[in-house]
Amino acid sequence: MPHLTLEYSNNLASFSPALALAALNTAMFDSGLFSEPDIKSRAFALEHFQVGIRPAPRAFAHVRIALLAGRSEAERKELAEAVLAALRSAVDAPTGAEIQLSVETVDLDRGSYAKAVLNG
Template sequence: MPHLTLEYSKNLDTFSAGAALLDINRALLASGQFEEADIKSRAIALDCCQIGVQDLPRAFIHAKLAILSGRSPEEKQRLSELSLQALADSAALPPGVEVQLCVEIQEIDRASYGKRFIAR
């Protein structure tokens, strides 16, 4: 834990998903909530998406951060803020495009989450 998924509109030509993932991972580690090797992240470029109804240059990056249940609302808010700031700081965005950055915290039931380490 945690699992971070970035979904972003593919029209962000200058966005480096790998750099954003690394920056958010660093922010999550600095929060003191997670062990380094437990932070898992991935990015998905969306070929087909629509923002609003007007034909304007728009884009988005949506971060979903799934964490185990049991954290306070304040801790979740802090993780959201840290993730959003890291995303904003790392995102090289194209000029002339309105970009929405979002972070969503999702809770995974601690009692039902399973994890196993396999080292060969």
């Protein structure tokens, strides 16, 4: 735990999802809430998306952090702010474009979460 999912519009110029995930994982680890091997992340480029209703140069990136229930609101808020700062550093805003960045945390039910670690 946790699972981090980055969704981003595929019109983000010069965006490197690999570099973004590395920065996001570092922010997660630096929070002190998770052990290093427990942080899992993935990124999905969205080919079909719309921001607003008017044609304009717009893009977005959204991070969803799923973690086991039990973290305080303050811990989740601090984590979201740290991950947002890391995301900001990974996204360049071209002149004249609007890029919206957001982060949310979602609690997973401890009672129904199952995990196995295989070592070969």
